[in-house]
Amino acid sequence: MASNWRALNALSGATDARPRAGAAIKADCYGLGVDTCLPALRDAGARRFFVAHWSEVGAALRHIAPDQLAVLHGPVRGEDVAYAVSTGVIPVINSLDQARRWTAGGGGGGGGTCHLMIDTGINRLGIAPADLSDPAIAALNVDIVMSHLASADEDSAVNAQQLRLFRDCLPAVPHRMASLANSAGIALGPDYAFDLTRPGLALYGGIPRPELSGSIAQTAYLDAAIIQTRMLQPGDAVGYNGEFTAQKPMRVGTVSLGYADGFLRGRGPSGGNNPALFHGQTALPLLGKVSMDMVVVDLNDAPELGEGDWLSVPYNLPDAAQHCALSQYELLTVLGRRMLL
Ligand SMILES: *Cc1c(COP(=O)(O)O)cnc(C)c1O
Numbered sequence: 001m002a003s004n005w006r007a008l009n010a011l012s013g014a015t016d017a018r019p020r021a022g023a024a025i026k027a028d029c030y031g032l033g034v035d036t037c038l039p040a041l042r043d044a045g046a047r048r049f050f051v052a053h054w055s056e057v058g059a060a061l062r063h064i065a066p067d068q069l070a071v072l073h074g075p076v077r078g079e080d081v082a083y084a085v086s087t088g089v090i091p092v093i094n095s096l097d098q099a100r101r102w103t104a105g106g107g108g109g110g111g112g113t114c115h116l117m118i119d120t121g122i123n124r125l126g127i128a129p130a131d132l133s134d135p136a137i138a139a140l141n142v143d144i145v146m147s148h149l150a151s152a153d154e155d156s157a158v159n160a161q162q163l164r165l166f167r168d169c170l171p172a173v174p175h176r177m178a179s180l181a182n183s184a185g186i187a188l189g190p191d192y193a194f195d196l197t198r199p200g201l202a203l204y205g206g207i208p209r210p211e212l213s214g215s216i217a218q219t220a221y222l223d224a225a226i227i228q229t230r231m232l233q234p235g236d237a238v239g240y241n242g243e244f245t246a247q248k249p250m251r252v253g254t255v256s257l258g259y260a261d262g263f264l265r266g267r268g269p270s271g272g273n274n275p276a277l278f279h280g281q282t283a284l285p286l287l288g289k290v291s292m293d294m295v296v297v298d299l300n301d302a303p304e305l306g307e308g309d310w311l312s313v314p315y316n317l318p319d320a321a322q323h324c325a326l327s328q329y330e331l332l333t334v335l336g337r338r339m340l341l
Contacts, residue, residue: 001037002044004203007215009045011186012197020193022048024182024200025060026072031262031333032204032220033340038063041203048144050198054080057089066090070115070144072125074098081105085112090143092117094125099136115144118169120162122150129165132172144196145175152184152192153208159188184208206328207318220332222313222339224257224277229299229306238296239288243269251299253284255311258293262334263313265290267324275323277311284311 005021012020023046024030029037034056038049042064051060052072060069066088074094075081081101084091091106092115093099106112116137119126126147127137147166151158166180177195183202185192187209202212205219232238232246255277257263267275268290276283277297284297299305314320317328326334 001040001203001205001219004205004216004219005041005044005046005199008183008186008197008199008202011193011212011215012181013190013193019045019047020195021186021197021199022046022050022179023203024050024198026050026052026056026200027333028056028059030200030204030329031335034059035062036340037204048196048198050200054083057083057087061087061089067113072117074117074125075102075106078105090115092146093127093140093142095127096131096134096136099127099134099140103136103139113141113143115146116140116142116173116175118145118147118166120147120165120169121158122148122162124148129169129172132169137173140173142173142175144177144179145170145173146179146198149180149182149185149188149192152182152188159185159192163192183212187211201329201332204332205317206332208328213318218316220315220317220335222257222315222335223310224255224261224313226253226297226305226307226309226311227256227294228254230254237288239291241289244288244296251303252287253297253299253305253311255295255297256293257295257313258291260292261336261339262331263290263295264324264326264334266326268295271324273323277313279305279309279311 009021014020023041025038028034047068049068050070050072054071069089070092072092075091075098090113094117102114117126149162170178179196180194181192181197183199186197202216207213207216232250234246236246238244268286275286279302282301287296317331320331321328
């Protein structure tokens with residue numbers, strides 16, 4: 001993860017000690033655990049961190065200073081303003097209402113540092129460019145002006161359009177830094193880097209564009225133990241609703257891995273992709289439905305395996321995403337808490 005951050009920082013144009021890449025640490029560092037990931041990213045050199053929810057602030061502040069942390073969803077409620085002021089974390093202002101609410105209550109009498117999100121075409125969160133001349137925006141003390149790319153993982157004309165619109169907006173708002181690119185945006189080249197990038201997925205081993213494939217390493221590995229073995233006779237059915245029926249005598253293993261761990265049913269036989277767990281290079285096909293806590297595998301090709309032996313779950317994100325109906329983002333964020341070491 002540290003080497004992924006350093007690679008993304010260099011691709012973001014860092015030439016001196018000043019970091020050019022921040023880090024999106026929302027959703028518990030994309031499911032991998034903030035207490036594991038955040039110290040690694042901080043020690044690698046990241047200084048700007050982004051969460052989505054106010055509820056994510058407490059965990060992050062165990063590892064970083066409040067003024068290094070931004071909350072992307074912004075001060076939607078009056079109590080969010082009070083919480084930002086009391087903790088010292090920085091809200092991202094996404095609307096004129098949020099701007100007024102922050103100025104009315106931010107930093108005791110207004111004027112507290114904030115970031116500003118401009119919507120350049122994703123139509124999700126952010127101020128419309130036409131609203132930047134509003135007095136509510138002029139009243140803000142903006143540290144980072146940012147926008148978010150909608151299709152950076154594709155070769156889409158939308159990327160250049162958003163870039164142009166973002167550039168056109170910058171003179172309208174006094175700010176210290178400008179920030180546009182997520183992981184895929186970094187791969188679009190130096191025009192998209194501005195002062196600070198905000199990678200998330202690629203820090204954790206996701207590869208949203210082929211340009212990043214040489215620089216980004218897998219960070220998440222998933223292993224699960226065989227907790228019982230048994231012999232099936234012809235006609236024996238496996239798991240809920242008996243979706244697999246043995247045609248011949250066969251030895252199978254029950255593995256401690258299920259949908260509560262993020263191994264969703266779509267990664268099992270119902271996903272239709274000949275799915276398997278692995279012992280080294282040996283593929284052990286999954287049999288029957290994925291349960292909450294268990295799956296069953298065919299041990300025919302690994303007669304030496306028994307109770308207590310470990311199998312690996314494919315977690316190379318670009319490959320795994322191709323073999324199931326989940327995106328690389330989802331493969332990470334669905335991981336169950338009890339799988340984290
Ligand atoms: C999640 C998020 C990011 C990180 O995006 P990745 O595609 O995971 O790199 C950056 N900026 C904003 C505003 C986000 O919401």
